[in-house]
Every structure is written in C-alpha cells, then in structure tokens.
Amino acid sequence: MPVQHYNIPSSVLPKLGAAVLIAALAGCTVAGPDHPQGEIFDPYEEGNRKTHEFNRALDRALVRPAAKGYVTVVPEGIAISVGNFAENLGEPSSAVNHALQGDVPGVARNVTRFVINVTLGFGGLFDAASDLGLYPDESDFGETLHVWGAPEGAYVELPALGPSTERDAAGKVVDLFTNPLSYVLPTRERNIGKVAEVAAKVGDRGRYADIVDSILYESADSYAQGRTMYLQNRRHELGMATEDTYIAPEDIDTDGF
Numbered sequence: 001m002p003v004q005h006y007n008i009p010s011s012v013l014p015k016l017g018a019a020v021l022i023a024a025l026a027g028c029t030v031a032g033p034d035h036p037q038g039e040i041f042d043p044y045e046e047g048n049r050k051t052h053e054f055n056r057a058l059d060r061a062l063v064r065p066a067a068k069g070y071v072t073v074v075p076e077g078i079a080i081s082v083g084n085f086a087e088n089l090g091e092p093s094s095a096v097n098h099a100l101q102g103d104v105p106g107v108a109r110n111v112t113r114f115v116i117n118v119t120l121g122f123g124g125l126f127d128a129a130s131d132l133g134l135y136p137d138e139s140d141f142g143e144t145l146h147v148w149g150a151p152e153g154a155y156v157e158l159p160a161l162g163p164s165t166e167r168d169a170a171g172k173v174v175d176l177f178t179n180p181l182s183y184v185l186p187t188r189e190r191n192i193g194k195v196a197e198v199a200a201k202v203g204d205r206g207r208y209a210d211i212v213d214s215i216l217y218e219s220a221d222s223y224a225q226g227r228t229m230y231l232q233n234r235r236h237e238l239g240m241a242t243e244d245t246y247i248a249p250e251d252i253d254t255d256g257f
Helices: 010-025 045-073 076-089 091-100 104-119 139-148 166-175 187-207 209-218 224-236
Strands: 153-160 162-165
Touching: 045 076, 045 153, 045 187, 045 209, 045 224, 076 091, 076 104, 076 187, 091 104, 091 139, 104 166, 139 224, 153 166, 153 224, 162 166, 162 224, 209 224
Parallel strands: none
Antiparallel strands: 153 162
C-alpha cells in the first residue's frame, strides 16, 4: 500500500508553534517546600526589574502621552462604546475557555451576551446584555490552565504587557488562537477589532492615569507595588484568595505610596 504524504497548510503552522510553546511553558517553575504557601515567588526578580524599567520608560515615552491625548480628544461616550465593542469581540474567546473548563453556564452566558450585544447593542457598541442583567463573565487560557491544575509558577514581568505569572504568560500565547471570530471574520473586520482593543486599553490607561502614575512614578518601589497588586487581584479572580485581598482601582489611595 503506497504511503500517503500530507502537506500541513501554512496557516496551521503558527497554531502548532503555539501548541509546542504552551507545552514547554506548562512546566512552570514550582517553589520549594520551604517557600511559604501563598507568598510571592519571584526567583527572576533581577531580570523582572530590568523589564519593569523598560516598561516604565515605554509608558513614559509613548503609552502615557497617548492615553492622556486619547481621553482629552475622544468624548467619553465614544470611548465607552469602543471599550464595549472590544469587550464584546472577546466574548467568543471567553466561551471557548469556559467550554475547556467544563463550565456550561459560562459558555451560555458568553454566547448570549455576544448575540444580544451584536443585535440590540448595535454591533457591540452598547452593552445591552448588562442592561438586561446579564453581566460579563470573562475568562482566558490562564484561567483554563488553573482549572486544569497547572501551577501558578514564578512571577514574571513581560515586556510591554506588564505583570504576569508563568502560567498566565503561557495562557496569553494560546489566547492568540482561541477566538473563533479570528477564523471567520474578513481581514478588515479583524483589524478593526484589534484597533478597538488597543484603543480600549489606551483609554483605560488614560481613565486611571492618576492611579497608574502614582504606582509607577510616585511609589517607593513601583515594581513591588505592581507585583503585589497583580498577584492579589489575579488570585482573587481565580478564586484563590479571599474578598479582602482584591484591590479595585477606585479603592487605591493615590496619596499613600
């Protein structure tokens, strides 16, 4: 019987690369038995601090000025609509992750929110689903890895992306491929979605400018402050921490650092 040869489409190769990468990153660094449970595990602190300084320089030179200009020029209503649009485009990705976690109600919520906002919310510009009492339930592959039992791993700070953990960093790679819309939308529409996502993040930076500035430029140790806030809030999101460990942006005392 002749041997059949199959050619892998070039479009599949990036996905295979991501799968290989996630397999490599799944072996997150695990703290030793003497490390107190729940305490920050940061064996790469020296390198992380260098990355943090790079991120601060990037923020000071580019992100911060762009964010301030964005909130000054763009009316608040339009900025909110852009954020809603970007958030709604992420609903299918959250649905995929909830499915991978075996969370059927989560899948139903994401799909229903997406349909409602596309139809009643004029393509997602308005969060009509929340107006009907169906509030966001976001998820990502970092959470999926947590549900599957993958360890948090060491704390890492990523260039341009900021605070993370080894598990969440691996999840960010896979999240590039988990949104079904990226496979069905034309290139133009996909690009519009990416622009909206970037604009929404820039808008958030401008909206919370005083808080972020106080952490990055006024605190005694901006690296340690950002690390603590990220880990506390992320662990709260994943159900790893109690309510009193969550630090919402509006609850931060900007004069206290």
